[in-house]
Amino acid sequence: MINSSNESLEESNQKIYGTGIAMLIANLLFAPFFGFGTYMIYQESANDSYIAVIIGIILSILPLTMLLFINKYSESKSIIDLNVNLFGKIFGNVLNVVLNLTYFFCAVIVFYNISNFFSLNYLQDTQKIYIDILILLAISYGASKNSAVISRMSQIIFFINIIFFFVCQIGIFKEYQIDRIYPILQNGINPVIKSSLKYFICLSFPIFLVTIIPNYEIHKDSKNNLKISIFYFLMQLCVLAIVFSTIIIMGEKTLIMFRYPEYEALKTFSLFEIIERIEDTLSLQFLFSMFVFMVMCLHFIIRSLKKVFKKNQSENLFPLILCFLILIISKYSFKNVTESFDSIIPLILRIIFIGIFIPMLITFAGLLIKNIIKKVSIKKA
Amino acid sequence: MKNKIIFLLIVVVLFNGLNNSRELNDIAIVSSIAIDLDEEDNYIASAQVLNTKKTGGLSSGGSSSDGAIINVYSNKAESIQEAIRNMVDESPKKLYLAHMKLLILSEKVAKNNDILDTLDFFIRDNEGSNKFILAIAKDCSPKDLISQLTPIQTMPSQNIISSITITNKYEGISSDNRFSDNLKIMLEEGIEPVFVSLSLSGDIEEGKSEDSLKQTSPASNIKIDDLAYFKSGKMIGYLNQNDNMVYNLMENKINNAIIRVGQNEERIVAEIIKSSCKMTPKLENSKLCVDIKVDLECNITEIGQSKNLNNKENINDANEKIKDEVKKYISKYIYDCQHVYKSDIIGFGNLFYKHLNKEYKKIKEEFEKKYFPNIQVNIDVNSKLPDEGGIKKI
Numbered sequence: 059m060i061n062s063s064n065e066s067l068e069e070s071n072q073k074i075y076g077t078g079i080a081m082l083i084a085n086l087l088f089a090p091f092f093g094f095g096t097y098m099i100y101q102e103s104a105n106d107s108y109i110a111v112i113i114g115i116i117l118s119i120l121p122l123t124m125l126l127f128i129n130k131y132s133e134s135k136s137i138i139d140l141n142v143n144l145f146g147k148i149f150g151n152v153l154n155v156v157l158n159l160t161y162f163f164c165a166v167i168v169f170y171n172i173s174n175f176f177s178l179n180y181l182q183d184t185q186k187i188y189i190d191i192l193i194l195l196a197i198s199y200g201a202s203k204n205s206a207v208i209s210r211m212s213q214i215i216f217f218i219n220i221i222f223f224f225v226c227q228i229g230i231f232k233e234y235q236i237d238r239i240y241p242i243l244q245n246g247i248n249p250v251i252k253s254s255l256k257y258f259i260c261l262s263f264p265i266f267l268v269t270i271i272p273n274y275e276i277h278k279d280s281k282n283n284l285k286i287s288i289f290y291f292l293m294q295l296c297v298l299a300i301v302f303s304t305i306i307i308m309g310e311k312t313l314i315m316f317r318y319p320e321y322e323a324l325k326t327f328s329l330f331e332i333i334e335r336i337e338d339t340l341s342l343q344f345l346f347s348m349f350v351f352m353v354m355c356l357h358f359i360i361r362s363l364k365k366v367f368k369k370n371q372s373e374n375l376f377p378l379i380l381c382f383l384i385l386i387i388s389k390y391s392f393k394n395v396t397e398s399f400d401s402i403i404p405l406i407l408r409i410i411f412i413g414i415f416i417p418m419l420i421t422f423a424g425l426l427i428k429n430i431i432k433k434v435s436i437k438k439a
Numbered sequence: 440m441k442n443k444i445i446f447l448l449i450v451v452v453l454f455n456g457l458n459n460s461r462e463l464n465d466i467a468i469v470s471s472i473a474i475d476l477d478e479e480d481n482y483i484a485s486a487q488v489l490n491t492k493k494t495g496g497l498s499s500g501g502s503s504s505d506g507a508i509i510n511v512y513s514n515k516a517e518s519i520q521e522a523i524r525n526m527v528d529e530s531p532k533k534l535y536l537a538h539m540k541l542l543i544l545s546e547k548v549a550k551n552n553d554i555l556d557t558l559d560f561f562i563r564d565n566e567g568s569n570k571f572i573l574a575i576a577k578d579c580s581p582k583d584l585i586s587q588l589t590p591i592q593t594m595p596s597q598n599i600i601s602s603i604t605i606t607n608k609y610e611g612i613s614s615d616n617r618f619s620d621n622l623k624i625m626l627e628e629g630i631e632p633v634f635v636s637l638s639l640s641g642d643i644e645e646g647k648s649e650d651s652l653k654q655t656s657p658a659s660n661i662k663i664d665d666l667a668y669f670k671s672g673k674m675i676g677y678l679n680q681n682d683n684m685v686y687n688l689m690e691n692k693i694n695n696a697i698i699r700v701g702q703n704e705e706r707i708v709a710e711i712i713k714s715s716c717k718m719t720p721k722l723e724n725s726k727l728c729v730d731i732k733v734d735l736e737c738n739i740t741e742i743g744q745s746k747n748l749n750n751k752e753n754i755n756d757a758n759e760k761i762k763d764e765v766k767k768y769i770s771k772y773i774y775d776c777q778h779v780y781k782s783d784i785i786g787f788g789n790l791f792y793k794h795l796n797k798e799y800k801k802i803k804e805e806f807e808k809k810y811f812p813n814i815q816v817n818i819d820v821n822s823k824l825p826d827e828g829g830i831k832k833i
Contacts, residue, residue, distance in 0.1 A: 179565055240793035244800075311626035325569055326619060335537070335568065 089351030092344035114257030160413025201356035473581030611696030629788020
C-alpha cells in the first residue's frame with residue numbers, strides 16, 4: 059500500500075504541470091531574441107523594429123495554433139513517434155532527422171552566441187575554451203535530466219527573468235525618450251514586413267521543442283492550452299517592451315551600431331542613483347533563456363537518439379557527446395565574430411524555415427487530414 | 440557521488456577564479472583622463488589615478504606621508520589606447536577605467552581631429568564606463584586641469600563633476616550630458632553636439648601642491664566656462680553668455696536659471712523654477728518654419744526700489760517683461776546659431792528629419808547651407824508668476 063502510494067507520488071513528480079510547460083515555452087521564445095533575433099530586426103528596420111515585432115506577434119498566432127493542434131491530436135505521442143505513425147517509417151524518419159539536425163544547428167548557433175557574449179562582455183581575458191567548457195558542462199547536466207526536471211528549472215528561470223525584466227524597466231525608465239521612435243517608416247513598409255517575417259521565423263519556432271514531450275508526461279488539465287497561450291503572448295509582450303525600450307533609449311543610429319543593443323541600453327540602468335552598472339547581472343536574463351533553449355535542444359535530440367539506440371548502455375553519454383560535438387563545430391565553423399554573424403544570419407532563417415517550419419507544417423497537415431478522414435469515416439459509419 | 444566530488448574538485452582547481460580575476464590591489468582606479476596633441480599630432484594621454492593608499496588612509500587615519508590624493512600619469516603615442524596602456528611603464532598597476540568620471544579634450548584635439556575618431560577607443564572599450572562627462576579644456580592644458588587639487592571635494596574629478604552639475608542645476612549654463620547621451624547626439628542626423636568647457640586660473644603649478652589647500656583661497660581655480668560647439672565633428676568655438684542658458688532651455692535641461700529685466704532701480708530679477716520647450720517643424724508656403732513654444736514658471740527674487748508688485752497689473756507687467764526678455768534671448772540664440780556659429784546645435788535639421796522626413800530627404804544635401812540659415816521661427820513664450828509673494832513691499 060505504502061509502496062504504491064510512493065510510486066504514484068513519484069509518478070506525479072515526474073509529470074509536468076500546465077504552468078510548467080507554459081513557462082518552458084515562454085523561455086524558449088525568449089532564447090533566440092538576444093544577439094540574433096533582435097540584431098536581425100534592428101539591422102533591417104532600425105527604429106521601426108517595434109512595428110515589426112507587433113506584426114510578428116500577430117503572425118506568430120500561426121505557430122501557436124499549430125503547436126496546440128499537434129499537442130491535442132498527438133495521442134500521447136512525442137513528435138518523433140507521431141511522424142513515424144503519420145507518415146510511415148521512411149518519410150517519418152526523414153522528417154525526424156531533419157528536425158534533429160536543425161535543432162542541433164540551432165543549439166550550435168545559440169551556444170556560439172552565449173559563449174561569444176560571455177567572452178566579449180564578462181570574461182575578456184579568459185580563454186574562450188574555458189568559458190565554452192563551463193557552459194557546456196552545465197548544459198549537458200541539464201540535458202541529461204528528464205523533462206519534468208527541465209520544466210522545473212525553466213520555471214525558476216522564468217521567475218528570475220520576469221523579476222529582472224521589471225527591475226530593468228524601472229531602472230532604465232528615466233532614460234526613455236519617446237522622440238527617438240521618429241522618423242516612422244522612413245524607408246517605407248517593406249523593411250518592416252521583412253523584419254516581421256524574420257521575427258516570426260526566428261522567435262516563434264523554438265516553441266516546437268516541447269512537442270518532444272508526450273502528453274502522458276503532462277498533467278491533464280482543460281486549462282493547459284489557455285495557460286500556454288497566456289504565457290506565450292505574455293513573453294511576446296515582454297519582447298515587444300524590451301525592443302521598444304531599447305529603441306527609445308538607444309535611438310536610431312546607436313541601435314544598429316552595437317552587436318548587443320539591449321546590453322548597451324542596460325548600461326544606462328540606474329536605480330535611485332545608487333545601484334548602477336549592473337548590466338552584466340541584468341543581462342543574465344537573456345543568457346538563462348538561451349541556456350534553457352540549449353538544454354531543450356539537446357533533450358530533444360537525446361530523446362530521438364534513445365528511440366534509435368534502445369536500452370543502450372552508453373545513452374548516459376549522449377549529452378556529453380553532443381556537447382563535445384557542439385564545442386568542436388562552433389570552434390571550427392566560426393572563426394571571426396563579425397564574419398560569422400554576417401554569414402550565419404541569412405542562413406539561420408532559411409535553415410529554421412526549412413528544418414522546423416516545413417516539417418512541423420507537414421506534421422500539422424498530416425494530422426489535420428487524418429482527423430478529417432476519421433471524422434468523415436465516423437459520419438459514414 | 441565520488442565521481443561528482445572528483446568532478447567538482449577538478450572544476451575548482453582548473454577554473455579557480457578563471458583567468459579574468461583581478462585583485463583590487465592590482466588595479467589603479469582612474470577617475471579622469473585628459474587627451475592632448477603634441478606638435479607631431481601624437482596623442483598625449485594623462486590619467487588621474489586615485490591614490491588608494493591615501494584615500495583609504497583618510498578614514499583610517501592616514502598620514503600626509505602617503506603622498507597626494509591623486510597621481511597623474513602621462514604618456515604619448517600615436518593612438519589613445521597605446522598611450523593609456525603604455526602608462527603601465529610608469530604606474531605599478533594596470534589602469535582601470537570603469538570608474539572614470541571625466542574625459543577632458545584639449546582645444547587642439549577638438550579642433551583638429553574628428554570627435555568620433557578621437558573617442559573611438561572609449562566607444563569600443565567595454566570595460567570603461569559610458570557615464571563620464573566629456574569636457575573641453577579652454578585656453579589651458581587638459582593635463583593641468585586634472586592635476587589640480589581641489590579644496591571642497593576630496594577627489595578633484597568629483598569636484599569638477601559637482602561644479603558642472605551644480606552650474607547646470609542652478610544657473611542652467613553648463614551641460615552635464617553623459618558620454619552615452621553625447622554619442623547619441625553626435626550620431627544623430629541634423630544636430631551638432633556641444634560640450635562643457637573648463638578653464639583654469641591662478642597659479643597652476645602651486646595648484647598641484649597640497650599646500651595650496653591649506654590656504655583660505657586656493658592657488659588655482661577651475662571654472663565651468665561657456666559651452667563649446669561643434670560642426671561636422673570638429674570644434675568651432677564657444678557660445679556667448681546667455682546662449683548657454685538658452686541652449687539648455689531649448690533642450691529642456693533647465694532646473695533653475697536667473698533672468699534679469701531692466702537695470703538698477705528698474706530691475707526685476709526672476710528665477711526660472713520650471714521650464715519646458717516644444718519645437719514643431721512645419722512647411723509654410725514651401726518654406727521651413729519652426730514653432731517654438733516655451734512655458735516658464737518663475738519666482739520674483741529681487742526688484743528695484745521703483746518697482747512694486749502690489750497689484751495684479753504690476754505683476755502682469757513684470758510677467759510680460761520677463762516673457763519679452765526670454766523671447767529676445769531665444770531670438771538672439773537662434774540668430775547666432777544660424778548666422779554667427781553656423782552650426783545646427785538647436786537640432787532644426789533633426790526636427791525636420793524626424794517629423795517631416797520625406798521633405799527633409801529632398802533637401803538634405805543643401806539643408807545646412809541653404810535652408811538652415813533661413814528657417815523662420817515663431818516663438819511663443821508663456822510665463823507664470825505667483826499672484827502674490829510673501830513680501831509685499833520693502
